Amino acid sequence: MECIRLAYDVDGENFSSAGNASESVKRTLKQLGVSPASVRRVAIAMYEGEINMVIHAHGGRAEVEIYPDYIDIYLKDHGPGIADIDLAMKAGWSTASENIRSLGFGAGMGLPNMKNYSDEMKVDSTVGVGTTVFLRVRF
Amino acid sequence: MTIREVVKLLDAEILCGEDRLDTEIHTACGSDMMSDVLAYVKDQSVLLTGLLNPQVVRTAEMMDMLCIVFVRGKKPDAAVIELAKEKGIVLLSTDKRLFVACGILYTNGLGG
Ligand SMILES: Nc1ncnc2c1ncn2[C@@H]1O[C@H](COP(=O)(O)OP(=O)(O)O)[C@@H](O)[C@H]1O
Ligand SMILES: [Mg+2]
Numbered sequence: 390m391e392c393i394r395l396a397y398d399v400d401g402e403n404f405s406s407a408g409n410a411s412e413s414v415k416r417t418l419k420q421l422g423v424s425p426a427s428v429r430r431v432a433i434a435m436y437e438g439e440i441n442m443v444i445h446a447h448g449g450r451a452e453v454e455i456y457p458d459y460i461d462i463y464l465k466d467h468g469p470g471i472a473d474i475d476l477a478m479k480a481g482w483s484t485a486s487e488n489i490r491s492l493g494f495g496a497g498m499g500l501p502n503m504k505n506y507s508d509e510m511k512v513d514s515t516v517g518v519g520t521t522v523f524l525r526v527r528f
Numbered sequence: 529m530t531i532r533e534v535v536k537l538l539d540a541e542i543l544c545g546e547d548r549l550d551t552e553i554h555t556a557c558g559s560d561m562m563s564d565v566l567a568y569v570k571d572q573s574v575l576l577t578g579l580l581n582p583q584v585v586r587t588a589e590m591m592d593m594l595c596i597v598f599v600r601g602k603k604p605d606a607a608v609i610e611l612a613k614e615k616g617i618v619l620l621s622t623d624k625r626l627f628v629a630c631g632i633l634y635t636n637g638l639g640g
Contacts, residue, residue, distance in 0.1 A: 415590065425592065432590040433566050434585070440583070493562035493579045493587070502567050514570035 393417070393455040396519050399439055399464075401448020405490065410451045414462075417455070427528040431460055434506040436462040437499040444489050445469070446520060459508070462524040470516040478504065478512070510518040529553060529638060531595050531618055534574065537632050538622040540597060544609050544620030551594055555639040558599075558630040560589040574638070576629050578606040582611055589615045599626045 395417065397410035415432040419425075435451070442449040445467020454461045471477045478500045485495025504510050509525035535542060548628070556574035559565050565587055571626040573594040577584055580602055588596050595618040600602065603621050612619045618634060622629055634640065 405582045408583065408590070412586070412589065419599075429590070429592060436586070436590050437563070437566060492581050493560060493583060496561045496563040498561075498563035498567045502563065505567070 393421075395453040395455070397451045397453075399442045399448045399451055399466075401443055401446065401466075401468075404443060407440050407443040408436055411439050414453055414460075418460070421455070423528050427526065430506040431462075431526045434503045434524050434526060435462050437502045438462070438524065440494055441499050441522075442466045442468070444485060444494060449519075457497070459525055461528040462522075462526075464522040465519070466521075467519040470518055470520055471482075471512065471514040472516050473511050474514060529636065531574075531620075533636075534595065534597065534633065534638075535620060537636055538597065538620070538624055538629055540620040540622040541603075543598075543603065543619035543621055544613050545595070545616070548594070548616070548618050551618070553594060553638070556630070557640065558626050560626075565591065572640075574629060574633075576633075578602060578626055580608065582608050584608075585611045585617060588617055594618060595620065597629060599610060599621055599624060599629050617630055 400406050411432055418428045446466035448464030452463040479524040480501040481497040483495050484496035489495040508527045511523040512521040531551050553573040555572040557569050557572040558576040560578050569591055575588050575593050576597045578599050598621045599625040
């Protein structure tokens with residue numbers, strides 16, 4: 390099926406630039422005429438994932454496929470991986486440092502937010518190898 | 529109310545977006561946790577916060593917010609102001625504390 394493919398390198402050394410990929414996707418969806426409510430759900434879910442790649446996994450790659458009725462987002466990193474995915478998905482659970490918390494993240498709401506704002510979510514992770522988060526948001 | 533009224537009520541300094549002060553706003557939220565803003569905020573158009581980093585502007589942008597008020601007299605650096613200009617977000621700075629600033633806006637009719 391025809392789709393628009395976008396890909397972004399997410400810089401793990403630069404907290405300030407975290408969000409660039411999500412913003413670009415948000416802009417693209419807006420231009421395509423996707424409803425503002427759907428655009429916002431995509432933006433939030435992807436932004437939390439992008440932030441996670443930066444604060445937990447030294448960056449990674451975001452790959453996006455936009456279809457007429459939905460978007461698929463793959464957030465791939467080669468970070469430390471997640472040992473217990475069920476635990477990581479729990480609201481409020483976080484391994485983030487005090488420093489990250491002082492920047493406004495690390496409340497342990499990222500993965501739950503991503504689940505809430507997406508229609509499908511899958512986390513594949515191997516400790517020491519990396520993590521891939523898949524998100525599908527229907528428009 | 530308009531952003532102009534927020535400026536007046538909070539005795540705020542305008543850091544950028546002077547051309548957008550007549551924008552109507554109806555609701556606001558106050559938080560230092562961006563993930564909470566992303567989790568719980570619905571259609572609020574103003575974010576009051578004590579944080580100054582660029583992710584505050586990005587969070588507001590993701591939520592389609594129109595205005596950020598930095599409390600306790602804080603001002604972000606030039607790069608953050610530049611980012612807000614790019615996104616078309618009005619930045620204000622007030623000497624008031626978060627609780628007080630939120631209270632003033634709430635009392636004057638801004639919803640949560
Ligand atoms: N991409 C990732 N790589 C490694 N660990 C991750 C990743 N994403 C999330 N985690 C782990 O899952 C926990 C919960 O994530 P999240 O719900 O986003 O909360 P927060 O980012 O605020 O800690 C994180 O604290 C971290 O331990
Ligand atoms: Mg997170």
